[in-house]
Amino acid sequence: xxxxxxxxxxxxxxxxxxxxxxxxxxxxxxxxxxxxxxxxxxxxxxxxxxxxxxxxxxxxxxxxxxxxxxxxxxxxxxxxxxxxxxxxxxxxxxxxxxxxxxxxxxxxxxxxxxxxxxxxxxxxxxxxxxxxxxxxxxxxxx
Amino acid sequence: xxxxxxxxxxxxxxxxxxxxxxxxxxxxxxxxxxxxxxxxxxxxxxxxxxxxxxxxxxxxxxxxxxxxxxxxxxxxxxxxxxxxxxxxxxxxxxxxxxxxxxxxxxxxxxxxxxxxxxxxxxxxxxxxxxxxxxxxxxxxxx
Amino acid sequence: xxxxxxxxxxxxxxxxxxxxxxxxxxxxxxxxxxxxxxxxxxxxxxxxxxxxxxxxxxxxxxxxxxxxxxxxxxxxxxxxxxxxxxxxxxxxxxxxxxxxxxxxxxxxxxxxxxxxxxxxxxxxxxxxxxxxxxxxxxxxxx
Amino acid sequence: xxxxxxxxxxxxxxxxxxxxxxxxxxxxxxxxxxxxxxxxxxxxxxxxxxxxxxxxxxxxxxxxxxxxxxxxxxxxxxxxxxxxxxxxxxxxxxxxxxxxxxxxxxxxxxxxxxxxxxxxxxxxxxxxxxxxxxxxxxxxxx
Numbered sequence: 305x306x307x308x309x310x311x312x313x314x315x316x317x318x319x320x321x322x323x324x325x326x327x328x329x330x331x332x333x334x335x336x337x338x339x340x341x342x343x344x345x346x347x348x349x350x351x352x353x354x355x356x357x358x359x360x361x362x363x364x365x366x367x368x369x370x371x372x373x374x375x376x377x378x379x380x381x382x383x384x385x386x387x388x389x390x391x392x393x394x395x396x397x398x399x400x401x402x403x404x405x406x407x408x409x410x411x412x413x414x415x416x417x418x419x420x421x422x423x424x425x426x427x428x429x430x431x432x433x434x435x436x437x438x439x440x441x442x443x444x445x446x
Numbered sequence: 447x448x449x450x451x452x453x454x455x456x457x458x459x460x461x462x463x464x465x466x467x468x469x470x471x472x473x474x475x476x477x478x479x480x481x482x483x484x485x486x487x488x489x490x491x492x493x494x495x496x497x498x499x500x501x502x503x504x505x506x507x508x509x510x511x512x513x514x515x516x517x518x519x520x521x522x523x524x525x526x527x528x529x530x531x532x533x534x535x536x537x538x539x540x541x542x543x544x545x546x547x548x549x550x551x552x553x554x555x556x557x558x559x560x561x562x563x564x565x566x567x568x569x570x571x572x573x574x575x576x577x578x579x580x581x582x583x584x585x586x587x588x
Numbered sequence: 589x590x591x592x593x594x595x596x597x598x599x600x601x602x603x604x605x606x607x608x609x610x611x612x613x614x615x616x617x618x619x620x621x622x623x624x625x626x627x628x629x630x631x632x633x634x635x636x637x638x639x640x641x642x643x644x645x646x647x648x649x650x651x652x653x654x655x656x657x658x659x660x661x662x663x664x665x666x667x668x669x670x671x672x673x674x675x676x677x678x679x680x681x682x683x684x685x686x687x688x689x690x691x692x693x694x695x696x697x698x699x700x701x702x703x704x705x706x707x708x709x710x711x712x713x714x715x716x717x718x719x720x721x722x723x724x725x726x727x728x729x730x
Numbered sequence: 731x732x733x734x735x736x737x738x739x740x741x742x743x744x745x746x747x748x749x750x751x752x753x754x755x756x757x758x759x760x761x762x763x764x765x766x767x768x769x770x771x772x773x774x775x776x777x778x779x780x781x782x783x784x785x786x787x788x789x790x791x792x793x794x795x796x797x798x799x800x801x802x803x804x805x806x807x808x809x810x811x812x813x814x815x816x817x818x819x820x821x822x823x824x825x826x827x828x829x830x831x832x833x834x835x836x837x838x839x840x841x842x843x844x845x846x847x848x849x850x851x852x853x854x855x856x857x858x859x860x861x862x863x864x865x866x867x868x869x870x871x872x
Binding site (some may be wrong): 315316317318331332335336349350374375413 | 741742743744757758761762765773774800801
Protein backbone atom coordinates (compact mmCIF):
# COMPACT_ATOMS: atom_id res chain seq x y z
CA UNK A 305 0.00 0.00 0.00
CA UNK A 306 1.21 3.50 -0.78
CA UNK A 307 -0.42 6.74 0.26
CA UNK A 308 0.02 10.48 0.09
CA UNK A 309 -1.29 13.56 1.92
CA UNK A 310 -2.21 16.85 0.25
CA UNK A 311 -3.30 20.03 1.97
CA UNK A 312 -6.37 21.85 0.67
CA UNK A 313 -7.93 25.15 1.72
CA UNK A 314 -11.45 25.43 0.26
CA UNK A 315 -11.92 28.40 -2.02
CA UNK A 316 -14.86 30.76 -1.80
CA UNK A 317 -15.94 29.71 -5.30
CA UNK A 318 -16.15 26.12 -4.02
CA UNK A 319 -18.95 26.92 -1.59
CA UNK A 320 -22.62 27.10 -2.50
CA UNK A 321 -25.59 28.86 -0.96
CA UNK A 322 -26.06 26.21 1.72
CA UNK A 323 -22.96 27.83 3.27
CA UNK A 324 -20.64 24.84 2.88
CA UNK A 325 -18.34 23.45 0.26
CA UNK A 326 -20.49 22.15 -2.62
CA UNK A 327 -20.41 18.39 -3.19
CA UNK A 328 -18.97 18.68 -6.70
CA UNK A 329 -16.06 20.78 -5.44
CA UNK A 330 -14.40 17.75 -3.86
CA UNK A 331 -13.62 16.09 -7.19
CA UNK A 332 -10.81 18.43 -8.22
CA UNK A 333 -9.30 17.83 -4.76
CA UNK A 334 -9.14 14.11 -5.45
CA UNK A 335 -7.20 14.93 -8.61
CA UNK A 336 -4.74 16.97 -6.51
CA UNK A 337 -4.45 14.01 -4.16
CA UNK A 338 -3.63 11.50 -6.87
CA UNK A 339 -1.27 13.86 -8.71
CA UNK A 340 0.63 14.17 -5.42
CA UNK A 341 0.70 10.43 -4.86
CA UNK A 342 2.03 9.82 -8.36
CA UNK A 343 4.73 12.50 -8.10
CA UNK A 344 5.95 11.33 -4.71
CA UNK A 345 6.37 7.84 -6.12
CA UNK A 346 8.24 8.76 -9.27
CA UNK A 347 5.21 8.74 -11.54
CA UNK A 348 4.44 12.09 -13.13
CA UNK A 349 1.12 12.50 -14.91
CA UNK A 350 2.39 15.45 -16.90
CA UNK A 351 5.16 13.21 -18.20
CA UNK A 352 2.70 10.43 -19.05
CA UNK A 353 0.73 12.90 -21.12
CA UNK A 354 3.84 14.08 -22.95
CA UNK A 355 4.42 10.42 -23.87
CA UNK A 356 0.88 10.11 -25.28
CA UNK A 357 -0.96 8.53 -22.35
CA UNK A 358 -4.17 9.84 -20.85
CA UNK A 359 -5.77 8.60 -17.64
CA UNK A 360 -9.51 9.23 -17.94
CA UNK A 361 -11.66 8.73 -14.87
CA UNK A 362 -13.99 5.78 -15.55
CA UNK A 363 -15.85 5.77 -12.27
CA UNK A 364 -15.98 7.70 -9.02
CA UNK A 365 -17.96 7.94 -5.83
CA UNK A 366 -18.05 10.11 -2.72
CA UNK A 367 -19.82 9.83 0.63
CA UNK A 368 -20.14 12.83 2.94
CA UNK A 369 -20.05 12.63 6.72
CA UNK A 370 -19.53 16.24 7.80
CA UNK A 371 -19.55 19.50 5.82
CA UNK A 372 -16.39 21.43 4.97
CA UNK A 373 -16.24 25.24 5.11
CA UNK A 374 -14.52 28.02 3.25
CA UNK A 375 -10.94 28.45 4.46
CA UNK A 376 -10.84 25.21 6.50
CA UNK A 377 -7.47 23.47 6.73
CA UNK A 378 -8.17 20.11 5.09
CA UNK A 379 -6.08 17.10 4.26
CA UNK A 380 -6.73 14.71 1.37
CA UNK A 381 -5.29 11.25 2.05
CA UNK A 382 -4.92 9.29 -1.19
CA UNK A 383 -4.41 5.56 -0.96
CA UNK A 384 -3.32 3.01 -3.55
CA UNK A 385 -4.15 -0.17 -1.69
CA UNK A 386 -3.40 -2.76 -4.34
CA UNK A 387 -1.13 -3.04 -7.31
CA UNK A 388 -3.19 -1.87 -10.27
CA UNK A 389 -3.38 -3.84 -13.47
CA UNK A 390 -5.29 -2.21 -16.33
CA UNK A 391 -7.43 -0.16 -14.02
CA UNK A 392 -6.17 1.96 -11.16
CA UNK A 393 -8.40 2.29 -8.14
CA UNK A 394 -7.56 4.97 -5.62
CA UNK A 395 -9.27 5.61 -2.30
CA UNK A 396 -9.51 8.97 -0.58
CA UNK A 397 -10.19 10.36 2.86
CA UNK A 398 -10.94 14.04 3.32
CA UNK A 399 -10.17 15.19 6.86
CA UNK A 400 -10.18 18.31 9.01
CA UNK A 401 -7.73 17.51 11.78
CA UNK A 402 -8.88 14.11 13.00
CA UNK A 403 -12.46 14.51 11.73
CA UNK A 404 -13.28 12.45 8.67
CA UNK A 405 -15.44 14.66 6.44
CA UNK A 406 -15.79 12.43 3.40
CA UNK A 407 -14.53 9.25 1.77
CA UNK A 408 -14.31 8.51 -1.92
CA UNK A 409 -12.76 6.52 -4.72
CA UNK A 410 -11.85 6.86 -8.37
CA UNK A 411 -11.14 4.27 -11.05
CA UNK A 412 -9.00 5.29 -14.00
CA UNK A 413 -7.56 3.54 -17.03
CA UNK A 414 -4.78 4.35 -19.46
CA UNK A 415 -5.72 5.23 -23.03
CA UNK A 416 -3.68 6.40 -25.99
CA UNK A 417 -4.40 9.53 -28.03
CA UNK A 418 -6.96 7.60 -30.05
CA UNK A 419 -8.80 6.82 -26.81
CA UNK A 420 -7.99 3.12 -27.07
CA UNK A 421 -7.30 1.35 -23.76
CA UNK A 422 -3.59 0.52 -23.50
CA UNK A 423 -1.14 -1.00 -21.05
CA UNK A 424 0.28 1.45 -18.53
CA UNK A 425 3.55 3.15 -19.53
CA UNK A 426 6.80 1.36 -18.65
CA UNK A 427 7.90 3.91 -16.04
CA UNK A 428 4.55 3.55 -14.29
CA UNK A 429 5.01 -0.21 -14.05
CA UNK A 430 8.63 0.19 -12.95
CA UNK A 431 7.60 2.58 -10.17
CA UNK A 432 4.95 0.12 -9.04
CA UNK A 433 7.54 -2.62 -8.81
CA UNK A 434 9.25 -0.64 -6.08
CA UNK A 435 6.14 -0.62 -3.94
CA UNK A 436 4.17 -3.74 -4.79
CA UNK A 437 5.75 -7.15 -5.11
CA UNK A 438 4.74 -8.59 -8.45
CA UNK A 439 2.83 -11.82 -8.42
CA UNK A 440 2.38 -14.24 -11.28
CA UNK A 441 -0.94 -12.60 -12.05
CA UNK A 442 0.28 -9.02 -12.19
CA UNK A 443 3.39 -10.03 -14.10
CA UNK A 444 1.13 -11.24 -16.86
CA UNK A 445 0.14 -7.78 -17.94
CA UNK A 446 3.68 -6.64 -18.51
CA UNK B 447 -41.52 5.21 -10.50
CA UNK B 448 -41.36 8.75 -11.79
CA UNK B 449 -38.80 10.17 -14.20
CA UNK B 450 -37.86 13.31 -16.04
CA UNK B 451 -35.77 14.29 -19.05
CA UNK B 452 -33.57 17.37 -19.24
CA UNK B 453 -31.59 18.59 -22.24
CA UNK B 454 -27.97 19.58 -21.78
CA UNK B 455 -25.45 21.04 -24.21
CA UNK B 456 -21.92 20.77 -22.75
CA UNK B 457 -20.20 24.10 -22.32
CA UNK B 458 -16.66 24.79 -23.43
CA UNK B 459 -15.68 25.41 -19.81
CA UNK B 460 -16.87 21.89 -18.99
CA UNK B 461 -14.23 20.24 -21.18
CA UNK B 462 -10.66 19.55 -20.11
CA UNK B 463 -7.44 19.08 -22.03
CA UNK B 464 -8.22 15.46 -22.87
CA UNK B 465 -10.68 17.02 -25.34
CA UNK B 466 -13.86 15.70 -23.71
CA UNK B 467 -16.22 16.81 -21.01
CA UNK B 468 -14.39 16.53 -17.66
CA UNK B 469 -15.74 13.93 -15.23
CA UNK B 470 -16.61 16.51 -12.55
CA UNK B 471 -18.70 18.52 -15.02
CA UNK B 472 -21.48 15.92 -14.96
CA UNK B 473 -22.45 16.63 -11.36
CA UNK B 474 -24.14 19.99 -11.98
CA UNK B 475 -26.09 18.26 -14.77
CA UNK B 476 -27.50 15.78 -12.27
CA UNK B 477 -28.70 18.75 -10.22
CA UNK B 478 -30.46 20.11 -13.31
CA UNK B 479 -32.02 16.68 -13.81
CA UNK B 480 -33.39 16.44 -10.28
CA UNK B 481 -34.57 20.07 -10.18
CA UNK B 482 -36.55 19.27 -13.33
CA UNK B 483 -38.00 16.08 -11.87
CA UNK B 484 -39.10 17.90 -8.72
CA UNK B 485 -40.69 20.81 -10.62
CA UNK B 486 -42.57 18.57 -13.03
CA UNK B 487 -44.06 16.74 -10.07
CA UNK B 488 -45.16 19.76 -8.06
CA UNK B 489 -42.12 19.86 -5.80
CA UNK B 490 -40.04 23.01 -6.11
CA UNK B 491 -36.61 23.06 -4.47
CA UNK B 492 -36.56 26.84 -4.46
CA UNK B 493 -39.80 26.77 -2.48
CA UNK B 494 -38.40 24.18 -0.04
CA UNK B 495 -35.49 26.50 0.62
CA UNK B 496 -37.76 29.45 1.23
CA UNK B 497 -39.49 27.31 3.87
CA UNK B 498 -36.18 26.54 5.59
CA UNK B 499 -35.33 23.15 4.11
CA UNK B 500 -32.03 22.24 2.48
CA UNK B 501 -31.33 19.03 0.59
CA UNK B 502 -27.58 18.35 0.90
CA UNK B 503 -26.07 15.60 -1.22
CA UNK B 504 -24.88 12.83 1.12
CA UNK B 505 -23.49 10.45 -1.46
CA UNK B 506 -23.02 10.24 -5.21
CA UNK B 507 -21.44 8.06 -7.83
CA UNK B 508 -20.91 8.09 -11.58
CA UNK B 509 -19.72 5.50 -14.09
CA UNK B 510 -18.59 6.52 -17.56
CA UNK B 511 -19.12 4.43 -20.69
CA UNK B 512 -18.44 6.86 -23.53
CA UNK B 513 -17.07 10.42 -23.54
CA UNK B 514 -19.24 13.49 -24.15
CA UNK B 515 -18.03 16.41 -26.26
CA UNK B 516 -18.45 20.16 -26.32
CA UNK B 517 -21.77 21.12 -27.93
CA UNK B 518 -23.21 17.58 -28.00
CA UNK B 519 -26.99 17.32 -27.63
CA UNK B 520 -27.36 15.29 -24.43
CA UNK B 521 -30.29 14.13 -22.37
CA UNK B 522 -30.24 13.54 -18.61
CA UNK B 523 -32.86 11.01 -17.54
CA UNK B 524 -33.57 11.30 -13.81
CA UNK B 525 -35.39 8.45 -12.12
CA UNK B 526 -37.03 8.20 -8.72
CA UNK B 527 -37.57 4.47 -8.56
CA UNK B 528 -38.91 4.11 -5.05
CA UNK B 529 -40.81 6.26 -2.61
CA UNK B 530 -38.16 7.98 -0.49
CA UNK B 531 -38.35 8.04 3.27
CA UNK B 532 -35.72 10.11 5.05
CA UNK B 533 -33.24 9.75 2.25
CA UNK B 534 -33.96 10.35 -1.42
CA UNK B 535 -32.09 8.24 -3.92
CA UNK B 536 -32.18 9.31 -7.54
CA UNK B 537 -30.70 7.49 -10.51
CA UNK B 538 -29.48 9.12 -13.69
CA UNK B 539 -28.71 8.17 -17.25
CA UNK B 540 -26.74 10.52 -19.48
CA UNK B 541 -27.42 9.83 -23.16
CA UNK B 542 -26.54 11.15 -26.60
CA UNK B 543 -29.39 9.95 -28.79
CA UNK B 544 -29.65 6.28 -27.93
CA UNK B 545 -26.05 5.96 -26.71
CA UNK B 546 -25.68 5.65 -22.95
CA UNK B 547 -22.67 7.78 -21.98
CA UNK B 548 -22.82 7.51 -18.21
CA UNK B 549 -24.95 6.33 -15.31
CA UNK B 550 -25.04 7.75 -11.83
CA UNK B 551 -26.89 8.21 -8.57
CA UNK B 552 -27.24 10.70 -5.75
CA UNK B 553 -28.54 10.34 -2.20
CA UNK B 554 -29.87 13.42 -0.43
CA UNK B 555 -31.48 14.14 2.89
CA UNK B 556 -33.55 17.02 4.23
CA UNK B 557 -32.00 19.24 6.91
CA UNK B 558 -33.16 22.41 8.59
CA UNK B 559 -31.19 25.64 8.77
CA UNK B 560 -29.28 24.30 11.76
CA UNK B 561 -28.17 21.37 9.60
CA UNK B 562 -30.22 18.91 11.65
CA UNK B 563 -31.83 16.06 9.69
CA UNK B 564 -35.59 16.58 9.51
CA UNK B 565 -38.65 14.99 7.97
CA UNK B 566 -39.38 16.09 4.42
CA UNK B 567 -41.72 19.10 4.05
CA UNK B 568 -45.45 18.41 3.89
CA UNK B 569 -45.84 19.40 0.25
CA UNK B 570 -43.04 17.03 -0.71
CA UNK B 571 -44.83 14.15 0.99
CA UNK B 572 -48.16 15.18 -0.51
CA UNK B 573 -46.65 15.22 -4.00
CA UNK B 574 -45.16 11.77 -3.42
CA UNK B 575 -48.59 10.45 -2.46
CA UNK B 576 -49.74 11.17 -6.00
CA UNK B 577 -47.06 8.96 -7.49
CA UNK B 578 -46.24 6.27 -4.95
CA UNK B 579 -48.89 4.34 -3.05
CA UNK B 580 -48.10 4.61 0.63
CA UNK B 581 -47.45 1.39 2.46
CA UNK B 582 -47.61 0.85 6.19
CA UNK B 583 -43.87 1.32 6.34
CA UNK B 584 -43.73 4.61 4.47
CA UNK B 585 -46.77 5.96 6.28
CA UNK B 586 -44.83 5.65 9.50
CA UNK B 587 -42.57 8.57 8.68
CA UNK B 588 -45.42 11.01 8.19
CA UNK C 589 -24.72 45.14 -35.53
CA UNK C 590 -25.85 41.61 -34.90
CA UNK C 591 -27.09 40.18 -31.62
CA UNK C 592 -28.45 37.03 -30.04
CA UNK C 593 -30.42 36.04 -26.94
CA UNK C 594 -29.76 32.94 -24.86
CA UNK C 595 -31.78 31.73 -21.89
CA UNK C 596 -29.94 30.72 -18.71
CA UNK C 597 -31.22 29.26 -15.46
CA UNK C 598 -28.53 29.51 -12.78
CA UNK C 599 -27.48 26.13 -11.36
CA UNK C 600 -27.13 25.45 -7.68
CA UNK C 601 -23.42 24.81 -8.18
CA UNK C 602 -23.11 28.33 -9.58
CA UNK C 603 -24.10 29.98 -6.29
CA UNK C 604 -21.73 30.63 -3.40
CA UNK C 605 -22.24 31.08 0.32
CA UNK C 606 -23.30 34.72 -0.07
CA UNK C 607 -26.54 33.19 -1.39
CA UNK C 608 -26.27 34.51 -4.95
CA UNK C 609 -24.69 33.42 -8.18
CA UNK C 610 -20.90 33.66 -7.78
CA UNK C 611 -19.17 36.26 -9.94
CA UNK C 612 -17.05 33.69 -11.79
CA UNK C 613 -20.14 31.70 -12.79
CA UNK C 614 -21.14 34.31 -15.36
CA UNK C 615 -18.20 33.60 -17.66
CA UNK C 616 -19.45 30.25 -18.98
CA UNK C 617 -22.76 32.01 -19.71
CA UNK C 618 -20.98 34.50 -21.95
CA UNK C 619 -19.57 31.53 -23.86
CA UNK C 620 -23.10 30.19 -24.30
CA UNK C 621 -24.16 33.61 -25.53
CA UNK C 622 -21.43 33.85 -28.14
CA UNK C 623 -21.82 30.24 -29.31
CA UNK C 624 -25.49 31.06 -29.91
CA UNK C 625 -24.68 34.25 -31.79
CA UNK C 626 -22.22 32.43 -34.04
CA UNK C 627 -24.59 29.54 -34.79
CA UNK C 628 -27.52 31.81 -35.59
CA UNK C 629 -25.35 33.62 -38.10
CA UNK C 630 -23.94 30.60 -39.90
CA UNK C 631 -20.67 30.49 -37.95
CA UNK C 632 -20.18 27.32 -35.94
CA UNK C 633 -17.35 27.22 -33.41
CA UNK C 634 -17.31 23.45 -33.38
CA UNK C 635 -16.75 23.54 -37.14
CA UNK C 636 -13.95 26.11 -36.77
CA UNK C 637 -12.21 23.79 -34.35
CA UNK C 638 -12.56 20.84 -36.70
CA UNK C 639 -10.79 22.99 -39.31
CA UNK C 640 -7.91 23.74 -36.92
CA UNK C 641 -8.93 27.11 -35.55
CA UNK C 642 -9.17 28.01 -31.87
CA UNK C 643 -10.62 31.22 -30.46
CA UNK C 644 -8.89 31.87 -27.14
CA UNK C 645 -10.24 34.62 -24.92
CA UNK C 646 -7.60 37.36 -24.72
CA UNK C 647 -9.44 39.74 -22.42
CA UNK C 648 -12.71 39.98 -20.53
CA UNK C 649 -14.50 42.16 -18.06
CA UNK C 650 -17.76 42.13 -16.11
CA UNK C 651 -19.60 44.73 -14.03
CA UNK C 652 -22.38 43.70 -11.64
CA UNK C 653 -25.45 45.82 -10.93
CA UNK C 654 -27.83 43.39 -9.21
CA UNK C 655 -27.32 39.83 -7.95
CA UNK C 656 -28.73 36.76 -9.73
CA UNK C 657 -30.24 33.84 -7.82
CA UNK C 658 -30.47 30.10 -8.21
CA UNK C 659 -33.25 29.17 -10.65
CA UNK C 660 -33.84 32.71 -11.92
CA UNK C 661 -34.97 33.01 -15.55
CA UNK C 662 -32.15 35.02 -17.12
CA UNK C 663 -31.37 36.18 -20.62
CA UNK C 664 -27.88 36.77 -22.01
CA UNK C 665 -27.89 39.29 -24.84
CA UNK C 666 -24.72 39.01 -26.93
CA UNK C 667 -23.85 41.86 -29.27
CA UNK C 668 -21.34 42.10 -32.09
CA UNK C 669 -21.39 45.84 -32.63
CA UNK C 670 -18.68 46.20 -35.24
CA UNK C 671 -17.17 44.05 -37.94
CA UNK C 672 -14.19 42.33 -36.33
CA UNK C 673 -10.79 42.24 -37.96
CA UNK C 674 -8.16 40.14 -36.22
CA UNK C 675 -9.78 40.51 -32.84
CA UNK C 676 -13.43 39.93 -32.08
CA UNK C 677 -15.00 42.02 -29.38
CA UNK C 678 -18.39 40.96 -28.08
CA UNK C 679 -20.55 42.79 -25.55
CA UNK C 680 -23.01 41.15 -23.21
CA UNK C 681 -26.00 42.12 -21.10
CA UNK C 682 -27.32 39.75 -18.45
CA UNK C 683 -30.97 40.45 -17.66
CA UNK C 684 -33.82 39.16 -15.52
CA UNK C 685 -36.94 40.39 -17.30
CA UNK C 686 -36.22 44.07 -17.84
CA UNK C 687 -33.69 44.35 -15.00
CA UNK C 688 -30.09 44.63 -16.10
CA UNK C 689 -28.02 42.49 -13.71
CA UNK C 690 -24.60 42.74 -15.30
CA UNK C 691 -22.76 43.94 -18.39
CA UNK C 692 -19.57 42.50 -19.82
CA UNK C 693 -17.30 42.04 -22.80
CA UNK C 694 -14.84 39.55 -24.22
CA UNK C 695 -12.06 39.90 -26.79
CA UNK C 696 -10.98 36.82 -28.71
CA UNK C 697 -8.53 36.09 -31.50
CA UNK C 698 -8.11 33.23 -33.94
CA UNK C 699 -5.05 31.00 -33.54
CA UNK C 700 -3.96 27.82 -35.29
CA UNK C 701 -3.05 24.58 -33.55
CA UNK C 702 0.45 25.90 -32.92
CA UNK C 703 -1.10 28.84 -31.05
CA UNK C 704 0.02 31.30 -33.73
CA UNK C 705 -2.39 34.17 -34.44
CA UNK C 706 -4.00 33.67 -37.84
CA UNK C 707 -6.61 35.28 -40.09
CA UNK C 708 -10.17 34.19 -39.37
CA UNK C 709 -11.43 31.21 -41.40
CA UNK C 710 -13.02 31.94 -44.77
CA UNK C 711 -16.54 30.94 -43.74
CA UNK C 712 -16.32 33.30 -40.76
CA UNK C 713 -15.43 36.18 -43.06
CA UNK C 714 -18.11 35.17 -45.54
CA UNK C 715 -20.74 35.14 -42.81
CA UNK C 716 -19.61 38.58 -41.65
CA UNK C 717 -20.04 39.92 -45.16
CA UNK C 718 -23.74 39.20 -44.89
CA UNK C 719 -24.08 41.41 -41.83
CA UNK C 720 -21.40 44.08 -42.07
CA UNK C 721 -20.66 45.99 -45.23
CA UNK C 722 -16.97 45.68 -45.94
CA UNK C 723 -14.98 48.87 -46.09
CA UNK C 724 -11.57 49.34 -47.69
CA UNK C 725 -9.98 48.85 -44.31
CA UNK C 726 -11.72 45.58 -43.42
CA UNK C 727 -11.26 44.26 -46.95
CA UNK C 728 -7.53 44.52 -46.42
CA UNK C 729 -7.42 41.63 -44.00
CA UNK C 730 -9.02 39.22 -46.42
CA UNK D 731 1.05 50.03 -1.28
CA UNK D 732 0.78 46.55 0.12
CA UNK D 733 1.09 43.30 -1.79
CA UNK D 734 1.09 39.56 -1.34
CA UNK D 735 2.26 36.49 -3.25
CA UNK D 736 0.33 33.22 -3.47
CA UNK D 737 1.47 30.02 -5.16
CA UNK D 738 -0.91 28.22 -7.50
CA UNK D 739 -0.57 24.95 -9.37
CA UNK D 740 -3.28 24.69 -12.04
CA UNK D 741 -5.57 21.71 -11.61
CA UNK D 742 -6.53 19.38 -14.41
CA UNK D 743 -10.15 20.45 -14.03
CA UNK D 744 -9.04 24.04 -14.72
CA UNK D 745 -7.89 23.26 -18.26
CA UNK D 746 -10.14 23.10 -21.29
CA UNK D 747 -9.90 21.36 -24.62
CA UNK D 748 -7.60 24.00 -26.08
CA UNK D 749 -4.99 22.35 -23.83
CA UNK D 750 -4.42 25.32 -21.53
CA UNK D 751 -5.93 26.71 -18.38
CA UNK D 752 -9.41 28.03 -19.25
CA UNK D 753 -9.88 31.79 -18.95
CA UNK D 754 -12.56 31.50 -16.25
CA UNK D 755 -10.28 29.37 -14.06
CA UNK D 756 -8.17 32.38 -13.12
CA UNK D 757 -10.93 34.07 -11.11
CA UNK D 758 -10.80 31.71 -8.11
CA UNK D 759 -7.03 32.27 -8.07
CA UNK D 760 -7.58 36.01 -7.65
CA UNK D 761 -9.75 35.19 -4.64
CA UNK D 762 -6.88 33.13 -3.20
CA UNK D 763 -4.57 36.06 -3.82
CA UNK D 764 -6.75 38.58 -2.01
CA UNK D 765 -7.55 36.24 0.89
CA UNK D 766 -3.78 35.88 1.36
CA UNK D 767 -3.21 39.63 1.21
CA UNK D 768 -5.92 40.26 3.81
CA UNK D 769 -4.65 37.56 6.18
CA UNK D 770 -1.05 38.70 5.99
CA UNK D 771 -2.15 42.20 6.95
CA UNK D 772 -4.34 41.28 9.91
CA UNK D 773 -7.62 41.30 7.99
CA UNK D 774 -9.40 37.97 7.86
CA UNK D 775 -12.33 37.60 5.48
CA UNK D 776 -13.68 34.64 7.41
CA UNK D 777 -13.80 36.88 10.49
CA UNK D 778 -15.52 39.68 8.57
CA UNK D 779 -18.20 37.22 7.53
CA UNK D 780 -18.69 36.03 11.09
CA UNK D 781 -19.31 39.67 11.99
CA UNK D 782 -21.97 40.03 9.30
CA UNK D 783 -19.97 41.59 6.48
CA UNK D 784 -19.82 40.29 2.92
CA UNK D 785 -17.50 41.54 0.21
CA UNK D 786 -19.22 40.93 -3.13
CA UNK D 787 -17.22 41.44 -6.31
CA UNK D 788 -18.73 44.40 -8.18
CA UNK D 789 -16.43 44.41 -11.17
CA UNK D 790 -13.49 42.47 -12.55
CA UNK D 791 -11.31 42.24 -15.61
CA UNK D 792 -8.49 40.06 -16.90
CA UNK D 793 -6.07 40.35 -19.83
CA UNK D 794 -4.09 37.33 -21.03
CA UNK D 795 -0.57 37.52 -22.42
CA UNK D 796 0.61 33.88 -22.37
CA UNK D 797 -1.25 30.64 -21.63
CA UNK D 798 -0.83 28.69 -18.38
CA UNK D 799 -0.66 24.89 -18.34
CA UNK D 800 -1.72 22.09 -16.04
CA UNK D 801 0.79 21.65 -13.20
CA UNK D 802 2.71 24.87 -13.89
CA UNK D 803 4.23 26.59 -10.85
CA UNK D 804 2.48 29.95 -10.85
CA UNK D 805 2.53 32.97 -8.58
CA UNK D 806 -0.36 35.38 -8.06
CA UNK D 807 0.83 38.81 -6.98
CA UNK D 808 -2.00 40.79 -5.38
CA UNK D 809 -1.57 44.53 -4.99
CA UNK D 810 -3.53 47.06 -2.97
CA UNK D 811 -2.10 50.25 -4.45
CA UNK D 812 -4.24 52.84 -2.71
CA UNK D 813 -6.11 53.11 0.54
CA UNK D 814 -9.65 51.96 -0.23
CA UNK D 815 -12.66 53.95 0.84
CA UNK D 816 -16.05 52.34 0.20
CA UNK D 817 -14.75 50.29 -2.69
CA UNK D 818 -11.63 48.15 -2.65
CA UNK D 819 -9.72 47.84 -5.89
CA UNK D 820 -7.08 45.15 -6.08
CA UNK D 821 -4.69 44.49 -8.96
CA UNK D 822 -3.21 41.13 -9.84
CA UNK D 823 -0.31 39.74 -11.81
CA UNK D 824 -0.19 36.05 -12.70
CA UNK D 825 3.37 34.90 -13.36
CA UNK D 826 5.32 31.76 -14.20
CA UNK D 827 8.85 32.53 -13.01
CA UNK D 828 9.53 35.94 -14.52
CA UNK D 829 6.99 35.57 -17.34
CA UNK D 830 3.86 37.65 -16.93
CA UNK D 831 0.94 35.46 -18.07
CA UNK D 832 -1.99 37.70 -17.19
CA UNK D 833 -2.97 40.88 -15.39
CA UNK D 834 -6.29 41.62 -13.76
CA UNK D 835 -8.27 43.62 -11.25
CA UNK D 836 -11.29 43.29 -8.98
CA UNK D 837 -13.48 45.88 -7.28
CA UNK D 838 -15.37 44.87 -4.15
CA UNK D 839 -17.61 46.61 -1.67
CA UNK D 840 -18.76 45.80 1.85
CA UNK D 841 -22.43 44.94 2.37
CA UNK D 842 -24.37 43.75 5.36
CA UNK D 843 -26.54 40.65 5.49
CA UNK D 844 -29.41 42.59 3.91
CA UNK D 845 -27.11 43.37 0.96
CA UNK D 846 -27.01 47.07 1.85
CA UNK D 847 -23.69 48.81 1.21
CA UNK D 848 -22.00 49.62 4.53
CA UNK D 849 -18.79 51.12 5.85
CA UNK D 850 -15.93 48.64 6.17
CA UNK D 851 -15.61 46.93 9.58
CA UNK D 852 -13.53 48.70 12.23
CA UNK D 853 -10.71 46.14 12.23
CA UNK D 854 -10.40 46.52 8.46
CA UNK D 855 -9.98 50.27 8.80
CA UNK D 856 -7.58 49.84 11.71
CA UNK D 857 -5.42 47.45 9.69
CA UNK D 858 -5.38 49.91 6.79
CA UNK D 859 -4.16 52.65 9.12
CA UNK D 860 -1.00 50.64 9.63
CA UNK D 861 -0.22 50.64 5.93
CA UNK D 862 -1.74 53.78 4.45
CA UNK D 863 -1.42 57.21 6.03
CA UNK D 864 -4.89 58.63 6.41
CA UNK D 865 -5.61 61.88 4.65
CA UNK D 866 -8.44 64.30 5.39
CA UNK D 867 -10.44 62.70 2.62
CA UNK D 868 -10.07 59.10 3.78
CA UNK D 869 -10.63 60.08 7.42
CA UNK D 870 -14.05 61.31 6.44
CA UNK D 871 -15.42 57.84 5.88
CA UNK D 872 -14.58 56.66 9.38
